[in-house]
Amino acid sequence: MPDQDDIDLTDTTSVSQQAGAEEVRNTSSQSYIQLSDAIGTLTPTARCILDELKDWHKRIEKHGSREKHASYLLTLDKIPEALGKYNNLSGQAKSDQAIYQALRQILDIDHRGQNRVAYAYPYLIRSGNKISSKIALIAPQKENKTDTIPYRQACFHFSQELAKMLLDNRGKKGRNWDEQNPGSILLQKNKEGQTWLYPKLASLEAEVSSLIRKGFGNVPYIPMTDFLEDFVNYAKNNSSALPILNDYHIVIDELEIHSDGSFKKLPETVNQILAQLDGLETFVKETLVKVAKENNYEGFLDRLNQYFSEPKFANNAEKMNPEEKVKKFISIIETFPYPSGKGNQILVLKETVELSLKILKRLTEEKGSVIHRKDDNIYTTVKQAVVAKIPEFTKTNHTLFRIDFEEEVAKAGITSKEKATEYVKRLKDDVFSDFSYYEEKRPDGSSAYYVVDHGYLAAVIHKLAFEGKSNPEYKKQLEYAKIINHRLSNPKHPELNGKLKPDIIAKMNAEVRNMEQEEEEKAKSDEIRSRFNVIPGILTFIVSTLIFVTAGYYLRSAVPIFFGVPFSIAAGFFAAIFFREKTTSEIREDIKNSGKFPGVSDWGKPSSASANTSFSSSDEDSSGGQKEEKLAHIFKAADNFVFPKRFNKITDKVLDPKSLKKRIYENLDNIKRNNMTLAKEKDEDKIASTVEYAVLQAVSTIIVPDDIAIRDMPNTILINRNDMKTALFRSQLADFYREEMNKKKFDKKLVKYYTFLINTLEMEYYKYLPKKRV
Numbered sequence: 001m002p003d004q005d006d007i008d009l010t011d012t013t014s015v016s017q018q019a020g021a022e023e024v025r026n027t028s029s030q031s032y033i034q035l036s037d038a039i040g041t042l043t044p045t046a047r048c049i050l051d052e053l054k055d056w057h058k059r060i061e062k063h064g065s066r067e068k069h070a071s072y073l074l075t076l077d078k079i080p081e082a083l084g085k086y087n088n089l090s091g092q093a094k095s096d097q098a099i100y101q102a103l104r105q106i107l108d109i110d111h112r113g114q115n116r117v118a119y120a121y122p123y124l125i126r127s128g129n130k131i132s133s134k135i136a137l138i139a140p141q142k143e144n145k146t147d148t149i150p151y152r153q154a155c156f157h158f159s160q161e162l163a164k165m166l167l168d169n170r171g172k173k174g175r176n177w178d179e180q181n182p183g184s185i186l187l188q189k190n191k192e193g194q195t196w197l198y199p200k201l202a203s204l205e206a207e208v209s210s211l212i213r214k215g216f217g218n219v220p221y222i223p224m225t226d227f228l229e230d231f232v233n234y235a236k237n238n239s240s241a242l243p244i245l246n247d248y249h250i251v252i253d254e255l256e257i258h259s260d261g262s263f264k265k266l267p268e269t270v271n272q273i274l275a276q277l278d279g280l281e282t283f284v285k286e287t288l289v290k291v292a293k294e295n296n297y298e299g300f301l302d303r304l305n306q307y308f309s310e311p312k313f314a315n316n317a318e319k320m321n322p323e324e325k326v327k328k329f330i331s332i333i334e335t336f337p338y339p340s341g342k343g344n345q346i347l348v349l350k351e352t353v354e355l356s357l358k359i360l361k362r363l364t365e366e367k368g369s370v371i372h373r374k375d376d377n378i379y380t381t382v383k384q385a386v387v388a389k390i391p392e393f394t395k396t397n398h399t400l401f402r403i404d405f406e407e408e409v410a411k412a413g414i415t416s417k418e419k420a421t422e423y424v425k426r427l428k429d430d431v432f433s434d435f436s437y438y439e440e441k442r443p444d445g446s447s448a449y450y451v452v453d454h455g456y457l458a459a460v461i462h463k464l465a466f467e468g469k470s471n472p473e474y475k476k477q478l479e480y481a482k483i484i485n486h487r488l489s490n491p492k493h494p495e496l497n498g499k500l501k502p503d504i505i506a507k508m509n510a511e512v513r514n515m516e517q518e519e520e521e522k523a524k525s526d527e528i529r530s531r532f533n534v535i536p537g538i539l540t541f542i543v544s545t546l547i548f549v550t551a552g553y554y555l556r557s558a559v560p561i562f563f564g565v566p567f568s569i570a571a572g573f574f575a576a577i578f579f580r581e582k583t584t585s586e587i588r589e590d591i592k593n594s595g596k597f598p599g600v601s602d603w604g605k606p607s608s609a610s611a612n613t614s615f616s617s618s619d620e621d622s623s624g625g626q627k628e629e630k631l632a633h634i635f636k637a638a639d640n641f642v643f644p645k646r647f648n649k650i651t652d653k654v655l656d657p658k659s660l661k662k663r664i665y666e667n668l669d670n671i672k673r674n675n676m677t678l679a680k681e682k683d684e685d686k687i688a689s690t691v692e693y694a695v696l697q698a699v700s701t702i703i704v705p706d707d708i709a710i711r712d713m714p715n716t717i718l719i720n721r722n723d724m725k726t727a728l729f730r731s732q733l734a735d736f737y738r739e740e741m742n743k744k745k746f747d748k749k750l751v752k753y754y755t756f757l758i759n760t761l762e763m764e765y766y767k768y769l770p771k772k773r774v
Helices: 015-027 037-041 044-062 076-083 096-106 149-173 182-186 204-216 225-237 268-286 288-294 298-309 323-333 344-397 405-411 417-434 454-467 472-489 502-531 534-555 559-578 584-594 608-616 619-642 657-666 668-673 676-680 684-697 721-725 727-743 748-762
Strands: 032-034 119-127 130-138 145-147 187-189 195-197 241-245 248-251 401-403 436-441 447-452 699-703 716-720
Touching: 044 076, 044 096, 044 130, 076 096, 076 130, 076 204, 119 149, 119 204, 119 225, 130 149, 130 204, 149 225, 149 248, 182 187, 182 268, 187 268, 195 268, 195 344, 204 225, 204 248, 225 241, 225 248, 241 344, 248 268, 268 288, 268 298, 268 323, 268 344, 288 298, 288 344, 298 323, 323 344, 344 401, 344 405, 344 417, 344 447, 344 454, 405 417, 436 472, 447 454, 447 472, 454 472, 454 502, 454 721, 454 727, 502 727, 534 559, 619 657, 619 668, 619 676, 619 684, 657 668, 657 684, 657 716, 668 676, 668 684, 676 684, 684 699, 699 721, 716 721, 721 727, 727 748
Parallel strands: none
Antiparallel strands: 032 145, 119 130, 187 195, 241 248, 401 447, 436 447, 699 716
């Protein structure tokens, strides 16, 4: 953890002290404080501490608090002050060393806590911008036995928020490892003044111990194994710690990965391997080599010298793959023949080296989990990006979002085919659980997926319905959107159109229905027209009937009329069929069969032999068409910059001539990059003028009448025609103007001005849209 790398060694520096820690660990299984008959054997300092604790608990009860809470308990830092009022104690009895010995007695450290009369448990506190600790002491002395578990739970519950903060920060920032000598953190001086290896100093337990040590102040440290156990269990339950040994855990860090899949910084597991390897190498040079020389282990020394002659890791890429070097080093050290009969020092040396090797092996085994976490981390990034993209795309474009799941996963750099297949399936499940979709089956058996945020589905259908007339892709998407809408409507999905206002939904649905009715009536009319031409049929019937009536008049007989009427009906019917409007394919077939126009190929397109004649007869039309196409390309290049898709407020998409020029000049470089014709031109004023002209040809221009116009307000308003077609945009802009009008409701001129704009947007907007071609 940051700022916690100065580890106190009193619980890890010797075999005897480790045994003491083991005693406390065993004591933690006994959850009771017992009143002992041997209190008389305690030191005066210990008895005074117990008296102070007894009085403290009585005061808590007197205030009527039955709840166990860390802040109510007496803490170790207050003991020296509390002992000051005991005049029977000497200065020596009030010293830090005397308090330490008293704590060992009342906690019964020497006898594994079997007869302890007090309980100690730390809790975390915030100290400025840092986190420190206090050591709570518990000894009510009311009953023969007092259960310590409620106090333990209360103190750790009090610490949980800060414990989570510590783990999160440690996971994000990592430890400050020494890149040149990462193993230095494991090497400390022992009581004899020798540099010794303590493999567990890189563990999470050692980091937490250094934090607890601050709560002891100047009093020598006593291991708090109950808190370590609770802290580690909390970290494991929250997937923040990885077990290496029972008493050795490491923090599960947040992996930081480049777009190419490489690591921005080394993962915690790799840093741990490098630290343990470097620490053991240094320790071996200073201890095992000395023992090997004393005992003439020439073979071992040769293998070791050969190993140390090999180059170290040169860069992070090599550091990420230390397994071979670790394996080779372990195989050499495991062959070391420890001499027998050399006393306790060799035994301690052997235990230290074997512990280090054990940790190193386990870390190497766990290194594989980093790769799995890397892929999981990449998947999470991909999922978050895709899930965030869909609602934003739907809201901005009001169309279906076509997604290729395989491509999204492939872009993330996942190399394993099995993993890629698994993540594609997971990504589909995650996306389909949050959004609606349509699966389009392709002829080759694959599928294309169209996804939509159904909170905007009515707006999507509205746009696709109006723009699908001229855009085949939108027409196809409209069918898919209707299928999705039907699926969500029976029964109704609770989130369907949930991001749109009800009145806007009703308005858009009504416009779509009216448009569909018009299309249906037009289709019926076109179908009748394709079968019959009514006018020639009626004319033929009238002329034929007149002929027969005239004949009957001159012949003085009703016979011509009797037979003529049915004949006229039949003649009119056949004339209506004969003079019907032929389809393009029928006209093409007639021209082809006539053989009079060899320049027309089987597909009805001019052949190369007659191309020049065809083009020469339409120079004027093509020049006009080219000009329109050129302007359309310029507008397309400028559209996203002049009328941005993403905006903070709706009026960002509404311009006047002055603001139009300003926005064009602000984005001139971007517009030039999007259009090759403009990029070749050097004169920026000329470019801006051309862009302005192109934009003016493609926008809806609302001119405020002179009797309504106001000097300080724009009298010419420019709106993108695509926005003007959209009911949602018109409604949002009208609502904005309505809010502004309400703010200025006492200004009659402004009210009249905004009323005109609102009426234009809600009632007369069709006047500013392109006329439909008949």
